[in-house]
Amino acid sequence: MQRDDRERRNGHHGGIVWLTGLSGAGKSTLSQCVEHELFKMEFNCVVIDGDQLRAGLNQDLGFSEDERKENLRRAAEVASMFLNAGFIVLLAMIAPTRSVRDAIRKRFDSADFAEVYVKCSLETCERRDPKGLYLKARRGELRHFTGIDARYEPPIDPELIVDTEYRSIEACSQELAAFISHKYKYQLESEEA
Numbered sequence: 001m002q003r004d005d006r007e008r009r010n011g012h013h014g015g016i017v018w019l020t021g022l023s024g025a026g027k028s029t030l031s032q033c034v035e036h037e038l039f040k041m042e043f044n045c046v047v048i049d050g051d052q053l054r055a056g057l058n059q060d061l062g063f064s065e066d067e068r069k070e071n072l073r074r075a076a077e078v079a080s081m082f083l084n085a086g087f088i089v090l091l092a093m094i095a096p097t098r099s100v101r102d103a104i105r106k107r108f109d110s111a112d113f114a115e116v117y118v119k120c121s122l123e124t125c126e127r128r129d130p131k132g133l134y135l136k137a138r139r140g141e142l143r144h145f146t147g148i149d150a151r152y153e154p155p156i157d158p159e160l161i162v163d164t165e166y167r168s169i170e171a172c173s174q175e176l177a178a179f180i181s182h183k184y185k186y187q188l189e190s191e192e193a
Contacts, residue, residue, distance in 0.1 A: 003083075003084050003085070003086055006085060006086030007086045007186055008186065009086075010043070010044050010086050010186070011042065011186050012043050012044075012088065012181075012184045012185055012186045013086075013111070013112075013184040013185075013186055014082070014084070014085070014086045014087055014088065014089075014112065014184070015083065015088050015111075015112050015113070015114065015183065016080075016083055016089045016091060016108060016112055016113050017088065017089065017090050017091065017114045017116055017176075017180055018093070018101070018104065018113070018114070018115050018116065019031055019090065019091065019092045019116045019118050020093065020094060020095045020101060020115065020117060020118065020158075021094070021117060021119060021120060021164075022094065022120060022122060022146060022147050023094060023125060023131070023145075023146060023147065024120070024124075024125035024128045024130055024133075025118040025119070025120035025125055025164055026120065026164040026169060026172070027050075027092035027093070027094075027118045028049050028050075028051065028092045029169055030092070030118060030162065030164065030169060030173055031049065031090040031091075033169055033173035034180065035047050035090060037173055037174065037177035038088060038177055038180060038181070041181055043088050043180070043184070044086065044087050045088035045089070046082050046087050046088075046089055046090070047090045047092065048075060048079060048082075048089060048090070048091045048093075049092045049093075050075070050092060050093035050094060053071065053074070053075055057074060057078070058070075058071050062144075063143070063144040063145075063150070064144065068096070069100055071093075072093065072095055072100055072104060075093055076104050076107055080107075080108075083108070083112060088180060088184055094146050094152070096150060096151060096152045096153065097151070097153050098155065098156065101115060101155065114158075114159040114160065114179075114183060115158040115159055115160075116158060116159065116160045116161070116162060116176065116179075117154060117155045117158040117160070117162070118162055118164055119154070119161050119162065119163045119164065119165065120163070120164045120165040122147050124165045125147065134147075134148065137149065159179075159183075160175075160179050162176055
């Protein structure tokens with residue numbers, strides 16, 4: 001089965017939407033909300049969450065720079081399989097450096113890929129700290145934690161910025177769902193001409 005056959009049947013193009021931001025910014029929550037919104041609009045989509053990957057496929061990887069790169073490389077490979085099956089892939093992973101995100105972006109056709117910056121300050125993420133990770137990092141119990149003793153480089157020119165610090169998850173998910181539905185809407189050839 002060819003990807004374009006699946007896309008025609010689905011009524012939308014496949015695509016990868018990479019949500020990057022600090023731990024606690026709301027990437028996973030946002031991607032799950034958007035998945036529900038897109039499902040209601042009859043988009044075939046899947047969420048790939050960094051924590052889920054580390055609990056399964058990538059459980060053999062730590063947090064050194066090389067292991068982080070391998071973690072992201074594997075995530076991109078899994079996303080590529082779903083993309084080729086015509087899915088919208090919501091990838092919720094920190095991807096801390098611009099260079100690694102650029103390498104991932106180059107792997108895909110520009111029409112297939114969108115980088116979304118889930119913007120939230122370190123202070124707010126630490127205050128939220130849903131998994132208690134910032135507290136452990138500040139105590140020295142968790143090393144190489146992004147934002148504390150490992151750097152995070154915000155995107156310079158993402159396709160979309162959603163500000164979860166000052167806007168509700170509901171408002172951000174509606175904005176992101178609208179962006180995705182517009183970007184990946186399938187148009188018949190007669191409409192494109």
